[in-house]
Amino acid sequence: MSLSRMVPAGKAAPRLVVVSARSAHHAHSAAPAASTRPEELDNPNFFQKISLRFQGIPLKGETAPPKSMFDDCGKEWSAPQPLPPVPADFKEHPDRDLTNFPYPSRPMYAPKTRMLMIPDSWLTPFHKVTGTSGPYLFVGGLAAFLVNKELWVFEEQGHMTVGWILFYLLISRTVGFRLDQWLYGEYQNRMGFFKNLIEEDLKEAKEFRKNSALESDSLVAVKEAFPTIFKENMVLQLEATYRKNVQTVATEMKRRLDYLKETEETKRRFERDVMLKFISEGVEAQAADPKFKEQYINDAISQLKGLSPSQI
Incomplete structure (x- = not known):
């Protein structure tokens, strides 16, 4: 712990001035310098700096107090905010009996102990019978009884326990x-x-x-809106069915008309071909007959004779 913690609250902290042995014989002659505080010196010596550092006092020209590894010595840490409690109406199951079996509250800190390891709840009942010192006498007498009767053998390595306890206190307090x-x-x-x-x-x-x-x-x-939607859907389905039927009728009519047209064209083409073939065969057969030629020539001459001069 820092030296400043040893000063009682409300009193001015005494200033420690270390004077070297070489200038000790000049202490009486340097009376004005002794009244000067160490933090106000322009060039303090090594021991004065150490003293000021331990006291947490800044040197002349320093704006912030020095930070020491001993600043936190002896402090007891506490959480900034407590742990949240369990809600009063919380139940993990409806059949949970919170009256006879409430939820255990989680303590914020470890329970109070005495002599670093004995729970305070064990020693408090002694106060009613033996007073405040009774628990300590009981624990000390019990330890002495165990050691005296050699129920607890304190061998040559037992002194290491004291060292470990001191080490724990040193670490926990620093x-x-x-x-x-x-x-x-x-x-x-x-x-x-x-x-x-x-x-x-x-x-x-x-x-x-x-x-x-x-x-x-x-x-x-x-x-x-389901009735309206159903009605509109029915209308749309009927319209779609009607359009599909109209399209089917139109397609079927066009297919039948195309079939009739093709049938008529095929029929005319067949009749024309048959007629041309019949005429060609008849003309060729008559052209091969000599009588037909003579008769044709006579008919032509008679027709020419019968024509009027004005038609010639």
Whole structure:
């Protein structure tokens, strides 16, 4: 612990001035310099600097007090905020009996102990019978009885226990405050990590719940407007069926008309071909007959004779 903690509250801290042995014989002659405080010296010596550092006093020209590794010695760490209690109406099952079996409350700190390891609840009942010193006499007498009767053998290595106890006290009173503060910060960071995971899961659940509510509203609206929607759907289906039937009739009529047209064209073409073939065969057969030629020539001459001069 720092030297400044040894001064009672409300009193001015005494200033420690270390004078070197070489200038000790000049102490009486340097009376004005002794009234000067060490933190106001322009060039304090080595021991004065050490004294000021232990007291947490800045040197001349320094704007902030020095930080020492002994600043946190003897401090008791406490969490900035208590642990959240379990809600009064919380039940993991409807049949849970909270009256006879309530949830155990998680203590913020470890229970109070005496002599570093004996719970205070064990020694407090002695106060009613033996007073305040009774528990300590009981523990000391019990330890002496165990050692005297050799029920607890205190061998040559037993003195190491005292060393370990002193080592524990040294560590807990020097770096215990910083260690507890660092562990609490790491615990909060870890809890923050898990809380973020829970928030992400809850975010998805909230989105699902929101979407479910919107879908429920849409289903309610559809249910209310279902007769109108059904009627409109029936009209659309009838219209679609009518258009399909009209398209089918038109396609079938066009196919039959094309068939009739093709049939008529084929029939005319066949008649023309047959007629041309019949005429060609008849002409060729008559042309081969000599009588037909003579008769044809005579008919032509008679027709020429019968023509009037004006027609010639």
